[in-house]
Amino acid sequence: DGGITQSPKYLFRKEGQNVTLSCEQNLNHDAMYWYRQDPGQGLRLIYYSQIVNDFQKGDIAEGYSVSREKKESFPLTVTSAQKNPTAFYLCASSETGTSPGYTFGSGTRLTVV
Amino acid sequence: AQSVTQLGSHVSVSEGALVLLRCNYSSSVPPYLFWYVQYPNQGLQLLLKYTSAATLVKGINGFEAEFKKSETSFHLTKPSAHMSDAAEYFCAVSSSGGYNKLIFGAGTRLAVHP
Numbered sequence: 001d002g003g004i005t006q007s008p009k010y011l012f013r014k015e016g017q018n019v020t021l022s023c024e025q026n027l028n029h030d031a032m033y034w035y036r037q038d039p040g041q042g043l044r045l046i047y048y049s050q051i052v053n054d055f056q057k058g059d060i061a062e063g064y065s066v067s068r069e070k071k072e073s074f075p076l077t078v079t080s081a082q083k084n085p086t087a088f089y090l091c092a093s094s095e096t097g098t099s100p101g102y103t104f105g106s107g108t109r110l111t112v113v
Numbered sequence: 114a115q116s117v118t119q120l121g122s123h124v125s126v127s128e129g130a131l132v133l134l135r136c137n138y139s140s141s142v143p144p145y146l147f148w149y150v151q152y153p154n155q156g157l158q159l160l161l162k163y164t165s166a167a168t169l170v171k172g173i174n175g176f177e178a179e180f181k182k183s184e185t186s187f188h189l190t191k192p193s194a195h196m197s198d199a200a201e202y203f204c205a206v207s208s209s210g211g212y213n214k215l216i217f218g219a220g221t222r223l224a225v226h227p
Contacts (some may be wrong), residue, residue, distance in 0.1 A: 006156075028188075040122065040219065040220075041219060042203065042217045042218055042219040042220050043203070043217040045143035045214065050216065068156065088154075090156055092156075092157075101147055101159050101162050101215075102157075102159075102160070102215060103159075104149075104157040105156050106154075106155050106156045107154065107155065107156050109154065110115075
């Protein structure tokens with residue numbers, strides 16, 4: 001079945017470490033997105049990519065980096081510059097064009113220890 | 114700029130009662146509107162979407178929503194709540210422009226009591 005796979009489900013990071021969250025899709029979608037979710041704040045867009053080898057900053061890109069070397073993959077790196085990284089991270093994908101909606105992965109919960 | 118406001122961060126209903134989750138949007142162009150559901154520690158699942166066809170949209174699990182342009186609303190309803198409906202619900206609007214960026218509301222947590 002087609003879908004989006006995020007790994008790992010749970011991730012722990014020490015202060016000062018960079019960590020990378022994986023997102024893979026087999027839906028043949030051109031566009032992919034990373035959101036951060038905090039209690040009571042809904043979803044906030046970190047980065048998005050409409051096509052391979054191109055990506056754009058979202059509303060809260062500081063302290064994060066991404067790459068899009070393959071259509072299927074859109075990994076997110078949480079760098080040591082992100083001062084408050086503890087959150088639930090969601091990856092999504094969509095077709096391009098108007099109004100297709102998103103397909104979401106099951107998320108990665110990152111905790112700083 | 115587009116925005117979404119969900120009225121009520123928490124809603125509690127009894128099993129079998131009507132579910133009404135409110136969503137108002139702001140958009141300078143005809144919007145596309147979505148409702149998503151999220152169960153604990155999971156991703157979001159699409160319940161239904163409005164794309165300028167019928168104003169009453171039926172979705173999965175017995176939910177429906179009505180687009181009312183005059184009220185800039187897209188409220189989600191279900192005639193009879195089930196315990197399994199307990200979850201967080203997000204309303205979203207798509208932005209204008211050349212791609213499908215979704216703007217999400219803050220979410221409404223629905224509790225269903227026996």
